[in-house]
Amino acid sequence: MKTLTVKSRKATEFIDITREVEGAVAESGVREGVVTVYTPHTTTAILINENDPRLLSDYEKILEKLVPKGAGYAHDPGEGNAHAHLRSALIGPAKSVPVSAGRPVLGTWQRIFFVELDGPRTRRVMVQAIQ
Amino acid sequence: MKTLTVKSRKATEFIDITREVEGAVAESGVREGVVTVYTPHTTTAILINENDPRLLSDYEKILEKLVPKGAGYAHDPGEGNAHAHLRSALIGPAKSVPVSAGRPVLGTWQRIFFVELDGPRTRRVMVQAIQ
Amino acid sequence: MKTLTVKSRKATEFIDITREVEGAVAESGVREGVVTVYTPHTTTAILINENDPRLLSDYEKILEKLVPKGAGYAHDPGEGNAHAHLRSALIGPAKSVPVSAGRPVLGTWQRIFFVELDGPRTRRVMVQAIQ
Numbered sequence: 001m002k003t004l005t006v007k008s009r010k011a012t013e014f015i016d017i018t019r020e021v022e023g024a025v026a027e028s029g030v031r032e033g034v035v036t037v038y039t040p041h042t043t044t045a046i047l048i049n050e051n052d053p054r055l056l057s058d059y060e061k062i063l064e065k066l067v068p069k070g071a072g073y074a075h076d077p078g079e080g081n082a083h084a085h086l087r088s089a090l091i092g093p094a095k096s097v098p099v100s101a102g103r104p105v106l107g108t109w110q111r112i113f114f115v116e117l118d119g120p121r122t123r124r125v126m127v128q129a130i131q
Numbered sequence: 132m133k134t135l136t137v138k139s140r141k142a143t144e145f146i147d148i149t150r151e152v153e154g155a156v157a158e159s160g161v162r163e164g165v166v167t168v169y170t171p172h173t174t175t176a177i178l179i180n181e182n183d184p185r186l187l188s189d190y191e192k193i194l195e196k197l198v199p200k201g202a203g204y205a206h207d208p209g210e211g212n213a214h215a216h217l218r219s220a221l222i223g224p225a226k227s228v229p230v231s232a233g234r235p236v237l238g239t240w241q242r243i244f245f246v247e248l249d250g251p252r253t254r255r256v257m258v259q260a261i262q
Numbered sequence: 263m264k265t266l267t268v269k270s271r272k273a274t275e276f277i278d279i280t281r282e283v284e285g286a287v288a289e290s291g292v293r294e295g296v297v298t299v300y301t302p303h304t305t306t307a308i309l310i311n312e313n314d315p316r317l318l319s320d321y322e323k324i325l326e327k328l329v330p331k332g333a334g335y336a337h338d339p340g341e342g343n344a345h346a347h348l349r350s351a352l353i354g355p356a357k358s359v360p361v362s363a364g365r366p367v368l369g370t371w372q373r374i375f376f377v378e379l380d381g382p383r384t385r386r387v388m389v390q391a392i393q
């Protein structure tokens with residue numbers, strides 16, 4: 001298992017970690033199998049989609065529409081980050097991708113994102129490839 | 132594979148099964164790998180986040196906001212649980228977590244929840260660790 | 263790894279691929295393990311729930327409610343499919359299911375769906391079973 005360190009700079013941020021995940025799979029020596037990309041925090045998530053800044057801004061707006069910040073959450077007094085927990089639970093902390101010929105079988109437009117939902121902070125991502 | 136039995140007592144309930152999952156991983160003998168936690172029902176789900184009762188009540192409210200109960204669903208006549216199916220599909224029946232040193236690499240605040248969406252009932256959860 | 267070809271006929275469509283996934287697991291020879299079902303496109307997803315046409319129409323309506331088509335997305339000019347990307351990211355491109363006795367441990371009512379969100383098109387699904 002490889003552990004990546006990711007530094008976010010904004011409250012909400014989509015950080016493309018595709019290259020790092022591909023590197024971790026190559027290092028692992030796994031040729032045919034599955035790679036699991038996992039974030040161990042409760043206010044972050046892992047997402048796979050296209051790396052288009054306009055699309056990512058759309059995604060940020062959808063998250064605000066579905067789970068607005070500061071909407072009277074019971075968890076907020078003293079914390080103020082209930083929206084980040086709820087969005088993290090909605091997107092999920094893990095994504096699994098098949099590995100073939102030593103690489104994750106991502107489609108042409110697919111990229112793997114670490115999603116910061118309560119930044120800026122220094123975070124971790126675990127990459128586990130098995131065969 | 133280990134199969135857990137979970138008894139829910141409410142219509143919607145978040146049941147912390149972290150200890151049982153950790154026990155199943157320990158029993159499996161897997162030291163480095165991935166554990167998949169899976170619920171075989173269509174009105175339940177698996178979720179990972181913080182075990183704070185206030186936060187879980189926030190999450191229940193968000194589910195009711197996003198997918199309200201009894202909102203004229205085509206599936207409801209004769210069943211009445213369309214909202215539970217839709218919420219189950221939204222959260223998903225499975226979560227995968229890397230295993231290292233014989234334990235799921237959960238973060239400090241992360242707990243694994245079985246989510247009952249159409250209880251109370253007796254339910255099953257499968258825990259499969261592979262290396 | 264087995265690659266399936268799926269042809270969609272509508273803009274949004276839920277295509278039951280359970281039989282194909284079970285066939286791929288049988289072919290793989292894996293008896294105890296996990297199967298990962300993965301779609302490499304950014305406007306498709308994998309979902310597990312009941313195969314009831316009324317329920318699937320409810321699910322399509324919920325997707326339109328949560329992520330409406332053409333709601334002024336930044337990604338839409340020249341593309342027009344931002345809603346499909348956002349829905350794909352919400353549902354996710356992968357689902358993992360434990361395998362026991364050579365079969366995915368799906369519950370009585372569970373079926374695996376390829377979800378088309380920007381069809382009609384010819385698409386791919388990867389099925390990777392490991393033990």
